[in-house]
Amino acid sequence: MDDIRVVEGSEAVALAIKACRPHVISAFPISPQTHIVEGLAKMVADGDIDAEYVRVESEFSAASVLAGASAAGSRSYTASSSQGLLLMTEVLYASAGMRLPFVMTGVNRSISAPINIQVDHQDSMSLRDAGLIQFYVESVQEAYDMHLAAFKIAEDPNIMLPVMVCMDGWVLTHSYERVQFVDQQAVDDFLPPFAPEHYLDPAAPKTWGSYAESDVMMEFKYAIHKAMTDGKPRIREILRELSAMTGRDNNGLIETYRTDGADIILVALGSVTGTVKDAIDELRDAGRKVGLLKIRCYRPFPHEEIWQAVKDANVIAVMDASFSMGSEGSIGLDLKAKLFGRPQAPMVVDFVAGLGGREINARTIRRLVVRAEEIHRLGLVLPEAQWVNLDASIVS
Amino acid sequence: MTVKKETPKESLFVSGHRACHGCGMALGARHILEATGDDVIVVSPTGCLETFTSPYGFSPWRVPWIHHVFENAPAVASGVVAALRAQGRDHTRVVAIGGDGGTFDIGFGALSGMLERGDDVLYICVDNGAYMNTGGQRSAATPPWAATTTAPAGRQSMGKAEMKKDLPEIVAAHGIPYVATASIAYLGDLKKKVKKAMTFHGPRYIQIDTPCPSVWSFPSHLTLEIGRLGVNSGLVPLFEKENGTITATRKIKRKVPVSDYLDKQKRYRHLFDSEQGQFEIEKIQALADTNIEKYGLLSV
Incomplete structure (x- = not known):
C-alpha cells in the first residue's frame, strides 16, 4: 500500500x-x-x-x-x-x-x-x-x-x-x-x-x-x-x-463537508467541490453556517442520503454545470423533484455556473452563498435558474 | 393425435418466424447457417431479419444471435471477435447478417472500419434493395428506376434516378481476402460461397440478392423465379473475388431481356406505361449488358 x-x-x-x-x-x-x-x-x-x-x-x-x-x-x-x-x-x-x-x-x-x-x-x-x-x-x-x-x-x-x-x-x-x-x-x-x-x-x-x-x-x-x-x-x-x-474514505453515494448545523448547503459534483471546500472553510471561519453536499453517485440518484443531509438546512444552493434548455439545471431538477412535497424541505436555488470552462473560484462561491441567503431571506420564489457571472454586455 | 414433425437436427434457423410469405431473406438465412455450421455467433443490425426473427420470447435462431442497434452490426461483430480472441475461444466464428439499409447506408462507416481493421468477420448482406421493414423506402441499394415510397414514380419522376451503390467493389477495395455475390435463386452456389468464405480468415463479404414479394410486389410463389430472372438478365452478376482478383463467375446459360424481369414487379410497372419508361428500360438493359461484358457472364 x-x-x-x-x-x-x-x-x-x-x-x-x-x-x-x-x-x-x-x-x-x-x-x-x-x-x-x-x-x-x-x-x-x-x-x-x-x-x-x-x-x-x-x-x-x-x-x-x-x-x-x-x-x-x-x-x-x-x-x-x-x-x-x-x-x-x-x-x-x-x-x-x-x-x-x-x-x-x-x-x-x-x-x-x-x-x-x-x-x-x-x-x-x-x-x-x-x-x-x-x-x-x-x-x-x-x-x-x-x-x-x-x-x-x-x-x-x-x-x-x-x-x-x-x-x-x-x-x-x-x-x-x-x-x-x-x-x-x-x-x-x-x-x-x-x-x-x-x-x-x-x-x-x-x-x-x-x-x-x-x-x-x-x-x-x-x-x-x-x-x-x-x-x-x-x-x-x-x-x-x-x-x-x-484506506481512504470512498464511502457513500454522497459526501458531506461541514454540513453539521449548516443553514446553507451547496450541492455540487466533480472537481469544483475541492474549490467549494476551501471556500467553505473561509466562510465558516467568518462565522457563516455553510456546508457542502457532494454527489458522488448521480445515477441512481441518492435522494435518501441527500434528504438526511439537507433536511435541517434553510436553503440549498445547487451548482449546475449543465442545463436543460428551457427549464433548469440538471441537479436542480432532480433535487426539486425529490424534495418537493416533503414537509419543511429547504428552499432549492439553482445556479448555473462554469459552462465551457468559465472559472469558478472562491469569490464566485462566496457571491453565490450571499445571493442564496438573500433569496431565502426575502422569501423569493424564483421561476428561473440563476446564471452566474453572465456577461451582460454580450447577452443584452 | 398429431405427431409433431421433428425439426431436422442440422437446421439452425427453424420455422415459426414471422417473415412474409415467400420471403427471400428467410430462405437465405436458413441456408447461410447450413453452410456455416453451428459453431458461430451471428450479429444482425435492425431490419427485416431482426424484426421477423426476434419477437420477444420466440426465436428461430439455434445459434447465439445478437441484435443491438441499426448502424453498428459490424462493430458489435468486431467486439465479439475481440472477446473470443481474448478468451481463447478460437474455434468459434463470427458471422454478421444484415440488410442493405444497415450495410449500404447507415452501417457503412462501421462496415468500412471493420474491413480496414481486418477483423475476422464474415459479413453477409441480404440485399432486397430498400428499407422493407419500414415499408419499402429507397436505399443506396435500390436499383435505378425502381419506385419506392420515398422515391416514387410520379408525373415528374421515374422512381429512383441514381445507380445502385456498387458495394461489392467498394468492399473489395479494402483489400480483403474474399468478396462474393450470390442469389437465393441458386442455393447450391450460395452455400458453396459461404462455405468457401469460412475457410478464409479476416473480413469477408457476401452480398445475396433476396427478392422481396411484399415491396417488389410480385406473387409470393415467384421469389425464386424473380431471383433467377435477375441473374439471367445480367442485372445481378454472381462472382467471386479472392484477394482482389475475380476467380469465378456464374455463367448465364440463356440470357433473358431485362423487361422479362421488370414486368413481373409492380415497382417497375410505371416504366411500361410511357415512352419515357421505355427509354429507361433500355437504359436498364444497357446496365445489364455492361455487367455481362464486365464480368464475362455469357458462356463462350
Missing part, C-alpha cells in the same frame, strides 16, 4: 483500468480523453496489459465494440468525451437495456455549438436517462479509486448495467497529483474475473436484443430502474469494500 507517485490524472485512470484486467478496450480519440486511451494503447503495445485493443473509426463503434465484447462475456472498457459521448448515446441506451456491464470514463467537456473543449457537465448529464450508473469524482485519487469499483458494481449480478465514471476534462485528466496506488493482489481479491451467467455461446445459444411489444416493454424499462434503485445498498457495500482496500 505504499506505492505513492505523482502522476497525470489520465495515467492514474489508465493504471486503474490495467489493474482491473479488461479483455477488450476500444476507443476513438477526442480531447481531453486522449491521454487515457493513449496510455492504455502503450500498455498494450508493451505487453503490460493482456487485452485486445480495437481501434475504431468512431465513438459510435467504440461503444458498439464494447457491447459485442461484453455480450460475449468479456470485461470491456472505453473512454470518451463531449461530442463523442453524444455520438455513443444510442448505443449506451441499448447497452443498458441489454444489461451489458462495461465501464467507461466520461471525460467531461462542453457540447457544441459553439465548439469548445473546456469542462462542463452537459455531455454526461445528457446521458443521465440512458440507464447508466454515473459517478462524478473530485480528484485524481478519487478517479483512480472509483474506476476500481466501477467494474465490480457494473458486473454485480443484481445490477448488470454499464457504469460511467465522470471526471472533469483537463482539470483532472491533465493535472498531476499525488496518487496512492493499490497493490495488484488486493485489486484481484477485490475484483474477481468477469463471469456472467449469460453470454454468447454456441453451446448454449440464446437470442439477444429481441423486439419487444407493449406487453413487456415497460417491464424491461422498469427492470433497469429497479436494478439502479435496488442496487443502491449493493453500491454502498462495494464502496465500503473499496474504502477498506484503499
Whole structure:
C-alpha cells in the first residue's frame, strides 16, 4: 500500500483500468480523453496489459465494440468525451437495456455549438436517462479509486448495467497529483474475473436484443430502474469494500463537508467541490453556517442520503454545470423533484455556473452563498435558474 | 393425435418466424447457417431479419444471435471477435447478417472500419434493395428506376434516378481476402460461397440478392423465379473475388431481356406505361449488358 507517485490524472485512470484486467478496450480519440486511451494503447503495445485493443473509426463503434465484447462475456472498457459521448448515446441506451456491464470514463467537456473543449457537465448529464450508473469524482485519487469499483458494481449480478465514471476534462485528466496506488493482489481479491451467467455461446445459444411489444416493454424499462434503485445498498457495500482496500474514505453515494448545523448547503459534483471546500472553510471561519453536499453517485440518484443531509438546512444552493434548455439545471431538477412535497424541505436555488470552462473560484462561491441567503431571506420564489457571472454586455 | 414433425437436427434457423410469405431473406438465412455450421455467433443490425426473427420470447435462431442497434452490426461483430480472441475461444466464428439499409447506408462507416481493421468477420448482406421493414423506402441499394415510397414514380419522376451503390467493389477495395455475390435463386452456389468464405480468415463479404414479394410486389410463389430472372438478365452478376482478383463467375446459360424481369414487379410497372419508361428500360438493359461484358457472364 505504499506505492505513492505523482502522476497525470489520465495515467492514474489508465493504471486503474490495467489493474482491473479488461479483455477488450476500444476507443476513438477526442480531447481531453486522449491521454487515457493513449496510455492504455502503450500498455498494450508493451505487453503490460493482456487485452485486445480495437481501434475504431468512431465513438459510435467504440461503444458498439464494447457491447459485442461484453455480450460475449468479456470485461470491456472505453473512454470518451463531449461530442463523442453524444455520438455513443444510442448505443449506451441499448447497452443498458441489454444489461451489458462495461465501464467507461466520461471525460467531461462542453457540447457544441459553439465548439469548445473546456469542462462542463452537459455531455454526461445528457446521458443521465440512458440507464447508466454515473459517478462524478473530485480528484485524481478519487478517479483512480472509483474506476476500481466501477467494474465490480457494473458486473454485480443484481445490477448488470454499464457504469460511467465522470471526471472533469483537463482539470483532472491533465493535472498531476499525488496518487496512492493499490497493490495488484488486493485489486484481484477485490475484483474477481468477469463471469456472467449469460453470454454468447454456441453451446448454449440464446437470442439477444429481441423486439419487444407493449406487453413487456415497460417491464424491461422498469427492470433497469429497479436494478439502479435496488442496487443502491449493493453500491454502498462495494464502496465500503473499496474504502477498506484503499484506506481512504470512498464511502457513500454522497459526501458531506461541514454540513453539521449548516443553514446553507451547496450541492455540487466533480472537481469544483475541492474549490467549494476551501471556500467553505473561509466562510465558516467568518462565522457563516455553510456546508457542502457532494454527489458522488448521480445515477441512481441518492435522494435518501441527500434528504438526511439537507433536511435541517434553510436553503440549498445547487451548482449546475449543465442545463436543460428551457427549464433548469440538471441537479436542480432532480433535487426539486425529490424534495418537493416533503414537509419543511429547504428552499432549492439553482445556479448555473462554469459552462465551457468559465472559472469558478472562491469569490464566485462566496457571491453565490450571499445571493442564496438573500433569496431565502426575502422569501423569493424564483421561476428561473440563476446564471452566474453572465456577461451582460454580450447577452443584452 | 398429431405427431409433431421433428425439426431436422442440422437446421439452425427453424420455422415459426414471422417473415412474409415467400420471403427471400428467410430462405437465405436458413441456408447461410447450413453452410456455416453451428459453431458461430451471428450479429444482425435492425431490419427485416431482426424484426421477423426476434419477437420477444420466440426465436428461430439455434445459434447465439445478437441484435443491438441499426448502424453498428459490424462493430458489435468486431467486439465479439475481440472477446473470443481474448478468451481463447478460437474455434468459434463470427458471422454478421444484415440488410442493405444497415450495410449500404447507415452501417457503412462501421462496415468500412471493420474491413480496414481486418477483423475476422464474415459479413453477409441480404440485399432486397430498400428499407422493407419500414415499408419499402429507397436505399443506396435500390436499383435505378425502381419506385419506392420515398422515391416514387410520379408525373415528374421515374422512381429512383441514381445507380445502385456498387458495394461489392467498394468492399473489395479494402483489400480483403474474399468478396462474393450470390442469389437465393441458386442455393447450391450460395452455400458453396459461404462455405468457401469460412475457410478464409479476416473480413469477408457476401452480398445475396433476396427478392422481396411484399415491396417488389410480385406473387409470393415467384421469389425464386424473380431471383433467377435477375441473374439471367445480367442485372445481378454472381462472382467471386479472392484477394482482389475475380476467380469465378456464374455463367448465364440463356440470357433473358431485362423487361422479362421488370414486368413481373409492380415497382417497375410505371416504366411500361410511357415512352419515357421505355427509354429507361433500355437504359436498364444497357446496365445489364455492361455487367455481362464486365464480368464475362455469357458462356463462350
